[in-house]
Amino acid sequence: MATAVQPVVERENYLNSNYGIKSWLLTTDHKRIALLYLMSITAMFWLGGFFAMLIRLELLTPAGDLVTSDTYNKLFTMHGITMIFFFLIPSVPAVIGNFVIPLMIGAKDLAFPRLNLASWYIYMLGAGLALWGFLLGGVDTGWTFYTPFSTSYSNTHVVTVAVGVFIVGFSSIFTGLNFIVTIHRMRAPGLTWNRLPLFCWSNYAASLIMVLGTPVVAITLLLVAFERLFHIGVFNPQLGGDPLLFQHLFWFYSHPAVYIMILPGMGVISEVVTCYSRKRAFGYEFIALASIAIAVLGFLVWAHHMFVAGISMYSALVFSLLTYFVAIPSAVKVFNWTATMYKGSVRFDTPMLYAWGFIGLFTMGGLTGVFLASLGVDVHVTDTYFVVAHFHYVMVGGMVLAYLAGLHFWWPKITGRMYPEPPAKLSALLVFVGFNLTFFPQFILGYMGMPRRYHAYPPEFQVLNVLSTAGASVLAIGYILPMIYFLWSLRYGEDAGPNPWNAVGLEWMTPSPPPTHNFDETPVVTWEAYDYEHQPQEEITIGH
């Protein structure tokens, strides 16, 4: 079945079909929009990373001596807002998903190409507004915007940044809407739901959350802005409002948002593990359904962020129970990925290294999540560094590793060139080691009781904090390396050919980089997903 199209030298593709700044800024090609997103979110990642670096440097010493406490508060707030709303949420969906999903399902483009471009402009508008707020002096509410601090007590640019986040929410909604409609209506003939790549399944699930959850945080942030501007009283206890209502509405989105961030990453891992094990995904249906289960159950657990916030104990009981249910599909996925390698034919390319890192670190992140679901222990560890470590294991150890895995995996498809393997392996190792060194000590710090968002801390916590900062510098090098060799590969990388990994999947059956209309003729799918059994076992010469 794999009659891969032979690469033609200087064949017309989406990159060279036309040139000029207008051809990019007015493009409706999903592949070009993905690259626009790639550039914008990379810029935001380094900005967020810069904030993180200052935070880690400040925490080297117990006294708050590098920056003032106001500056520190702004740093962790802007780190959180930048990383969550402007990097993690769009990372895999808007870059890799945007590029790969239409290719995977044999479509010429997403269902609404102009909406796709509009969503990038909305993203830029929201990011611009947030950055404007940062430049005016920043914001110090924490990324959670908790009331009444954000509505009545903070003297910083809350409204500007909140409106920026409100706007970027619509970018996310439109991306999600586009994915759902595309996956429903644009699949190639023969590509049934049972044959859909798992990456599409997990992006579909994440899109459900984007469409159903994001509007709730949008209205919540709008109410915060109204509260600040007009004093409507809804979230202000001095005016009779209940600050816990803000938390309910905020976490109704922001907990499922965690799954917006991790689900697409899980999709990447499913693709990578199957490709380098040369096997069909073990328990394909279970991995696919687990994505949907996570998306739906993810909406039922939000108040586990509020166990000590003053909610009813009986309500806490309900939310605790439901939280355990959402842990199960995640566990199912981990077991299935591991089992996929069983009796496979495993290759050690960089994406696979990242995937192993993901499985291990996500397991730890997920299991420490179970600590937080457990009411009695949560009372002690919530709002401490334990939580900080937990969500960095999921977000950085999970999502960022999956993003890097995906970027390496599809880089040949995106650019038509191979990245250099040795430095890539080195950076994967550095990221793994640096990450663990940074965040594992924070679990211990958390159980010892160091609260999060502390600018200065009691001296007995110093040793672990120094370890953490040391790890962060290793991690930073691990992130800088790919920047360099990816850029290098644009010019000097080996020609990738249409299918350097000898992978199955429609995206590998079109040249690299793909032509503007993706496929010369609409493919007809007659095989199951991950049909490595019938893929000829050819020796790969390119890319080693």
Next chain:
Amino acid sequence: MKIIPHDDEYTHVIPPSLYVGIWATLMVLTLITVLASFAELGIFNIVLALLIATIKGTLVVLFFMHLRYSPKLTMVAVIASVCFLLILFSLTMTDYLSRHWATFPGR
């Protein structure tokens, strides 16, 4: 002409009389809901008001918005969104309804 459908009946055209009938029903229901609000029904005031609003909403969605003649998928999507709305309401209320329950042990 590959892109043009050959089947003239590819959309459902609703007769104007049905539209007018729905319109009249909606107007009557509006009147009823206003009048009913003046009656003293206790808790049933709000129940009745929401019931009427839901009937009106259902009529609008089914006929004005053609949901009745739309693919099953659309129907599923609408029902799902109502479910998620109810999740938001009901799980939030688990907190508000039980917050004043006893916080004393053994009582």
Next chain:
Amino acid sequence: MATSSEIQTAERSFQHHFASIEQQRDTATFGMWMFLLTEIMFFGGLFCSYLVYRRTYYEAFVEGSQKMNIILGAVNTAVLICSSLSMAMGVRAAQTGKPKLMVILLLVTILFGFGFLGIKAVEYHEHWVNHEFPGPNFHFETGDPAHPATDPLHTQIYFGLYWSMTGLHALHMIIGIGLVTWLVLAGMRGAFSPIYYSPVENVGLYWHFVDLVWIYLFPLLYLISHKHSG
């Protein structure tokens, strides 16, 4: 069968990443429904806040609701229902290939839309001059001497929600009028035909959705209870 000019307009609006114009139409409509799901959740956050505070400060909400002009509210409900009828008939006119009738019906819809906003503006003005806008100028005297116990602050929450909900609803109306105006202009150019009228259908869906929101807003904000007014 479709006339050749209809086929030409349809081909002009056909986007080539679709297999057929039928697929394009179904996709656009499904996309619009997905957007409306988002809108449901958007207003859902407001309705959830309303639910919580209505339960907590019921008496104060009753007092606030008695400042509403029920007649204007009911008339506005009727106006919106009429606009929905003209919108639905307009979509039907596009469906059945009567572009002139469609333009007229859409103009009627716009008229109703402005009627709604006009009446709403009258109400807003009344509330404004009565200091029923939250903030430093908010002033509320409990109307019933038998019930001095409600706190004006809690009625302020009612008004905060009232202005937020109806204000966002009015904003949706304004966007809707803009969209229908665009349809009218495109319709006069002859952009729509029974083969291609997706924009008309989808703007119609949006318009009916805005109507639907009002169907809930009206009883919840205006008709809470009259038990102290009579």
Next chain:
Amino acid sequence: MWKNFPLFPERASSLAGQVDGLYFFLVAVSAFFTILIFVTIFIFAIKYRREAHPNPSHIEGSLPLELTWTLIPLGICMIFFAWGSLIYFQEGRAPKGAMEIYAVGKQWMWKFEHETGQREINTLHVPLGRDVKMIMSSQDVIHSFYVPAFRIKQDVLPGRYTTTWFHPTKIGTYHLFCAEYCGTQHSGMIGEVVVMEPAAYQAWLVGGGAMASLSANGQQLFLQLGCATCHRTDTQGRGPMLAGLYGKQVQLDDGRSLVADENYIRESILNPGAKVVSGFKPIMPTYQGQVSEESLAALVQYIKSLSQPQPGEPAGNRASLQ
């Protein structure tokens, strides 16, 4: 060496051991699964590497396996849930007869007031071996009362009371943190909890000089504000009788009923119309903005003292834990 580089928090309350027990169980289970996954990946990666195993076997999946790794984790999770909930309900509900301390959080300090009227800032003295119930509210933003050595944490909210409790088991001085981000000096809103021998605690109380107890202050305010004109000691008042109210079931005029706790008393002072006792008219004016958090604490404590069998006698420590 470990004195300057501790890896585990001190354990100084009756609940700390329970929390640690569950924590160790969680650590053990997590470590088992983490190692299981890491080792399995490692073994598969080596054993089935391309060079050694060029031809993969095609396996679709296995329903029994899927059920196994769905149901076993689910079962384990239910153990976590039950165990965690048991501890949570102990943490959340103070035993009867606990001594009570009112706390007010404000940017950026903790203010405490003992039953006997002693006030202190950022330092909290408590006796060893007594149940201590904290009744807390905030003057501005949300704070959180967190004593790692006691393994308790409770957010402190403006506009209402939240409570937590502990039973100190070890003499010492422990960190008190604000765990909910509250603005510029959030990390400066730290204090200490000093656990003393009961005798030393009594001496410390007396050392502050003679002063009116909290409930006596409340009684004075009760008279000053004219509460007694309606809330009389007999049943003839225009407002309900307050003696014996605290901890009792109250029937409301809209048919609901609830147990009168600190929050109910507080709400009835600040927002009297919200929950009117059945048989009474909603005529009480609001005292919102007229009483400070401290005065409110005194009033609440006074009204609660009306329900004690012999007001004035310090509450006995009938802790259910001993």
